[in-house]
Amino acid sequence: MPLEPIDLDLEFLKTTARRAGDAILEVYGTEFAVDVKEDKSPLTEADRRSNEVIVAALTARYPEIPVISEETRTLPYDERKKWERFWLVDPLDGTKEFIKRNGEFTVNIALVEKGEPVAGVVFQPAADRLYWAARGQGAWLSVEGGAPESLSGGPHYRDADSVVVVASRSHLTDEVKDFVTSLETEGKSVEFHSSGSSLKLCLVAEGAAHVYPRLGPTMEWDTGAADAVAREAGKQVLNWETREPLAYNKEDLLNPWFVVE
Incomplete structure (x- = not known):
């Protein structure tokens, strides 16, 4: 109902x-x-x-x-x-x-x-x-x-020749490095945009960045508000493995790895 x-x-x-x-x-x-x-x-x-x-x-x-x-x-x-x-x-x-x-x-x-x-x-x-x-x-x-x-966000990172990735150059996990390598293998140039907090999701929502791979721990309250902004801007906040939208009020309030695109 x-x-x-x-x-x-x-x-x-x-x-x-x-x-x-x-x-x-x-x-x-x-x-x-x-x-x-x-x-x-x-x-x-x-x-x-x-x-x-x-x-x-x-x-x-x-x-x-x-x-x-x-x-x-x-x-x-x-x-x-x-x-x-x-x-x-x-x-x-x-x-x-x-x-x-x-x-x-x-x-x-x-x-x-x-x-x-x-x-x-x-x-x-x-x-x-x-x-x-x-x-x-x-x-x-x-x-x-x-x-x-x-x-209204920008183009999807798959459609861009030069991709702006929201990540910290000084704290790149191996998984994010692998993601960037995969983009470069496709012939794309990659630029990093470092930012703190939920601003990273908002940067994708406003088109200042193409993609934000979050391959590390966050909690539901870290993402909820900015997730709403990203979705209304035409972007997706997806579980890294299942490609399903992030779900809220789970038994464990820990988010899975996700990507904003």
Whole structure:
């Protein structure tokens, strides 16, 4: 059965992402401490503040819709497996980039229905770049509060003679190297575009890159919002092995290897 429609307020989601970004930037300009979570990943006061802003806003505006957030991820599968609609939040994706102060970190808010991301907002506070999308409403980018630009991606990498791959040249896995070698064997020239956090998916969505092979671990909250943007921009976010779209609210919230193309 189809889900009951909700009043999806994209302006509210964009404002919430910006408010969370403001909270992050307040910490960004200070000498902040870095804690280490159980999985050895870093955690800062900015993560906590952003999470508080987003979760409070979502639960006040949509009290009937549950939230999965990176910072509140302990919900057992038995409790969430019946959820047909929920928010998927990464309050600060790219904490390592935040710590390095390179600006490549994002706020991510996605709405997931029946395992698919149907709306998403990705905000890069340090550059004031705001991406958003909703099913059937297209994907959009606003830079520094400017007029929205419609995103439709670029050509598929198979159709390009020169391919821009989103990857870090200094951290190329053997699998990504093999992927690049296969492109070069086909006679294509390959250029690397390095970026942090969910921005990598957004770069493909906006046509700044052709393909993003993610042949390493990520979690559902790392990709949900940007996945929605990529899909509405006409791109695909596919399981590397099965070529099926990424699924959400799995028993294990770890994503498989995937490719954005």
